Amino acid sequence: MNSQTLHFNNDYFQHQLLDKNIALALENPNPETGIEILLDFLGHHYACERTYIFEINYSNHTCSNTYEWCAENVIPQKENLQSEPLFQISHWMEQFKQKQVAVISDLEEIKYTNPATYAILKPQQIHSLIVAPIYSEDSVIGFVGMDNPVFIHTDILISALYFMANLLSYMLKTRDLIKHADYLEYHDQLTLALNQNALKRDLEKANDLRSFGVIICNLSHIQEIYDHDFEDPTIILEWNNILKRIFHQYKIYRIGNDIFVIMGFNLEKNYFSESIAALEEYIATNQKNLIFGFSWADTLPINLFQVFLAAKQAMYASRTHFYYQIDLKSCSNQNSHSSVKTGKLSCLLPSQNDSVLNNFIANNYFDLDIFFKSMSIGGLYPYFGDLTSDLWYISDSMRDFFGFKTNIVTDLLKKWEKFIPYKEDLDLYRSDVENIMTLKKEIHDLVYRINDKEGNELWIRCFGLITWNADRSAPLSFCGNVFRLNHAFIVDPITNLPREKPAIREIGKLQQLQQSFVLVCFRLNGFSEVNELRGRRIANNLLKDIGSKILKSFDKQIPFYRLDGLRFLAIIPPEQVSTQEIFLQKIKTLIYEVYSSYNLPVRTPCSIGVLHDINPKVSAQEIMTDVMSVLEIAKNSPEEILVHSSQTVRVHREKKQMVIDLSDDALNNFRNFRVLIQPIVSAKNHKIVGGEILLRWRYEGKDISPIVFIPILEETKLILPVGRWVFEQAVRHCKRICAYIPDFFADFNVSYYQINDDEFPAFMKSTLQKRELSSDHLIMELTETHYNDNPLKLQQFLDSCRNIGIQMALDDFGVGYSSLEMLLKYPAKVVKLDRSLMKKMSDSKDISDFITSIVYACRRFNKLVCVEGVETEKELQIVTEAGCDFIQGYYFYQPMELTDFYDLLIKE
DSSP states (O other): OOHHHHHHHHHHIIIIIHHHHHHHHHHSSSHHHHHHHHHHHHHHHTTOSEEEEEEEETTTTEEEEEEEEEOTTOOOOGGGSSSEEGGGGHHHHHHHHTTOOEEESOGGGGTTTOHHHHHHHGGGTOSOEEEEEEEETTEEEEEEEEESOSSOOHHHHHHHHHHHHHHHHHHHHHHHHHHHHHHHHHBOTTTOOBOHHHHHHHHHHOOSOSOEEEEEEEOHHHHHHHOTTOOOHHHHHHHHHHHHHHTTTSEEEEOSSSEEEEEEESOOHHHHHHHHHHHHHHHHHHTOOOEEEEEEEOSSSOOHHHHHHHHHHHHHHHHHHHHHHHHHHHTOOTTTTSOOOSSOHHHHSOOSOHHHHHHHHHHSOOOHHHHHHHHHTOOSEEEEEETTTTEEEEOHHHHHHHTOSSSEEESHHHHGGGGOOOHHHHHHHHHHHHHHHHTTOSEEEEEEEEEOTTOOEEEEEEEEEEEEOTTSSSEEEEEEEEEEOOHHHHBOTTTOOBOHHHHHHHHHHHHHTTOOOEEEEEEEOSHHHHHHHHOHHHHHHHHHHHHHHHHHHHTTSSOEEEEETTEEEEEEOGGGGGGHHHHHHHHHHHHHHHHHHTTOOOSOSEEEEEEESOOTTSOHHHHHHHHHHHHHHHHHOTTSEEEEEHHHHHHHHHHHHHHHHHHHHHHTTTTTEEEEEEEEEETTTOOEEEEEEEEEEEETTEEEOHHHHHHHHHHTTTHHHHHHHHHHHHHHHHHHHTTTSTTOEEEEEOOHHHHTOTTHHHHHHHHHHHHTOOGGGEEEEEEGGGTTTOHHHHHHHHHHHHHHTOEEEEEEETSSSOHHHHHHHSOOSEEEEOHHHHHHHTTOHHHHHHHHHHHHHHHHTTOEEEEEOOOSHHHHHHHHHHTOSEEESTTTOOOBOHHHHHHHHHHO
16 A cells, blocks of 8 residues: 555544544444444554554553454454553653653564563564554543554544544543443442442343352341431441351442342352351451341252241341340330331320420420330430420429429530549540531440439440531531340349440549559350350350359459450459469369360460550550450460460551551452563573562552561451462563563462362463464472361362473472472472572582582482572582572562563663
């Protein structure tokens, strides 16, 4: 095609074909189809091999190929060009910011100027291209390009691409609007979880299921306390995030104000059970209220309705149990949670003089809606007031019990303070009242102690709702209720030990007195087996006996508390701190003896933790949070008595937060993960021949050592998706580096958990096929610690890898005692001598000779040898004399960013 023909075609493009295809694209109801029409037209008109669009994600500094048209017999590349780091096209981005196009007439011209770009384009058989930026207002959101056009006439192509880029910008915006509308149809706007529409859609599409699990969660403390019309978005969002972390491989739906449904399709039953256990553990550890039920089915054919019904029934059973517990604490009857929507106020607030009540309502601001809401949760002493005049009406029961003279009271919030005997309670009350006014709160909800008119001390819960004016500049009305909390709230009825609130009060008192004290916390172990094998009655008797022995053995010298479930606390006062060790042993022996009397073969009946050096400046509630953290740590080390300070507990909580953030990053497109590469050189000429792909994770702006985060990934099983991602990165970059070094090989590490993943070999095979990379370029590294864990599984895994053609390297060779056995037993292509041997080689001639013998033996078995940890000239000389094949160490190269590695390729 000559220039004259191309000019003719361009005129035709401008006047006829362009108009026709634009009309087709814009008239199509689906903008994505319209975009494909334009790319198809662009490709055919300019006789390209590919036309495409890349869109930029600035949050993770990547771009992805989102649309692609290919000519006949041209291999598509879209799947291989996802989440590409922007540094690879940094020079293009600079041109785009200047509203310029990027033109490559001959790819070889950029081989030594832009190696990262060259390494991407070369494997795609690209020899020329032109790309133009796509703008949205003043920001570059992507680019449109053409590969290998039959003739590059810059002016014509620039003009055409600029026109297309503007049109595509409009169509991408339209697509996003439609997607957003579709997203809103199937997602809850508050939590961004899936909604009821999505639940119905997914159930209709579910087929060929091997297994199906359902969990139905009810945030009862929202539903029942605040009624269906009242939302607390903070709590709902908090639980949404908790459920996302625990059930990260499930679909989560919010189908009502306080109902979440979690569905798992084709998951293993063990994984489902572990997820349920994780939820139960979170609820117990963090003292959260959540009603839930679950059901599982893997017997074919699976009836989705029956599974849902079973989960719903289990949730209702849990709900009943929850209400029973609440009734004990609140001293309310079984109907106290039902909403009262009808009836006269005089029936709800019987008064000796109904005219007083009616007159108050007629002449003061009164919100009937929040009155009914405050009444719906029960309580013995209702009251309400006009906050504009500070005039209040209190029920007869409240008037008589607390000794008010009349039902009409002025300045009630201030007068109520005289009933609060303890300073810490009074400070809490005043702080909450102040926060209502300054923070524009709509809820007042506190638990504290008061005295009645006779001076009797009792625990109460004071609950109220506040109405504000339209601009929230002034409060209008307050409707509330006072609950008397019965003995079960203060003292556990099974063990007769005080509960958590008295413990918090005692800690607060010791802090006020500035006295030093030590907290001993312990939890009972093996209790689920007791419940299952012996029944709840025996389990309760066991708890009762433990409480009785504690009270008898310590004779109230040391106060004990039952926090919840199986967790207990003892406060060792100043005068008893010196006998702490005796006390700890006595506790351990006491619980062991009770377990033995029930013939329970539990090796460690209790886990004990100690908290000392308590910061006097933190609140008692914060200290109780530290206690829960100590209990969690102690659970994982039941054989030891662990002693902690507030500082070490804080470190533990920070680590837990790290675990949460690591999980979030792994489940969100591997955000904050990246790979480095440490070059491996030939021992003969010191040229780069390969490289080890190394995983890195960035947290709070700093790189975290793999020694820290890899075990967390393994413990949470997230090593499986992360390990696959690392393999993809190894294949991707190896393919591109081969454009510079054709025989380059990439080493990648495999975790023991990946060996147990039956689907991992198939994934590796499909990835190699997709990237069109020969398996000869990949070497899998296994450390010696894997070998004896599950030899049969390891052998199966290695056989699968050998069938794919992936070679194996024995990593850390020489560290253990069975190195030579491993050398003979497993089909390794490369043996990597551990860096610790390198240090010994330079210290002793005998060891150096021994290493030389190992290298010789490896050679005899046709295995290549790579020495790690070479850092000095002397070490290099020893390695060379030993006759190894490859060298990896700081003497040549440290692990480096891929940008630096591509620059290094130019120098090489």
